[in-house]
């Protein structure tokens with residue numbers, strides 16, 4: 280995983296937003312490490328080239344997840360970021376059942392991989408907590424059974440014993456992410472709705488050096504905007 284400064288657009292000012300993005304980056308880093316540790320210990324693996332998680336799914340995200348992806352896009356693909364900020368997603372993309380960043384014809388599938396939201400970092404590899412707090416995990420229906428094992432789901436103490444590690448738990452990581460800016464946690468929106476707004480703010484800040492989008496007047500949606508970088 281890259282360092283935070285490697286995914287941010289040049290010109291984004293230090294301040295509350297940078298601190299919050301640092302918090303998101305930390306949670307994403309932890310999710311990646313826990314996911315890799317679980318995958319390596321358990322042998323759980325997605326089928327080669329499978330992208331089915333994204334084919335009928337559009338993530339809903341916290342404002343900071345949208346800001347993180349917006350920052351990544353503004354650095355990696357400034358023209359694409361500017362177009363999305365100005366025009367948003369087309370009606371066809373907003374109506375489609377699959378994520379607008381999913382590429383059917385590309386083996387890597389996700390076209391925003393390094394900026395993707397939390398849930399996308401855990402597809403297929405996250406566990407859940409039952410009401411009593413015990414962790415549970417089930418193989419995706421597209422995953423092959425693990426060699427020599429008939430079971431496809433595990434819970435409680437069996438989980439760590441049978442699979443060699445406990446998977447990252449979605450609820451724990453989601454809570455940690457929401458705690459970065461707790462007042463924003465009820466504001467989840469579909470990525471297709473949240474990202475254009477986040478891009479407008481990120482490009483505005485990267486271009487004009489304002490301190491925090493929440494403290495600044497919104498730029499006009501269709502006004503000419505500075506290019507990031």
Ligand code: SF4
Pocket residue numbers: 332333336337338378379380381382388389390391392395396399
């Ligand atoms: S952002 Fe990437 S990983 Fe997440 S749903 Fe879209 S294509 Fe899939």
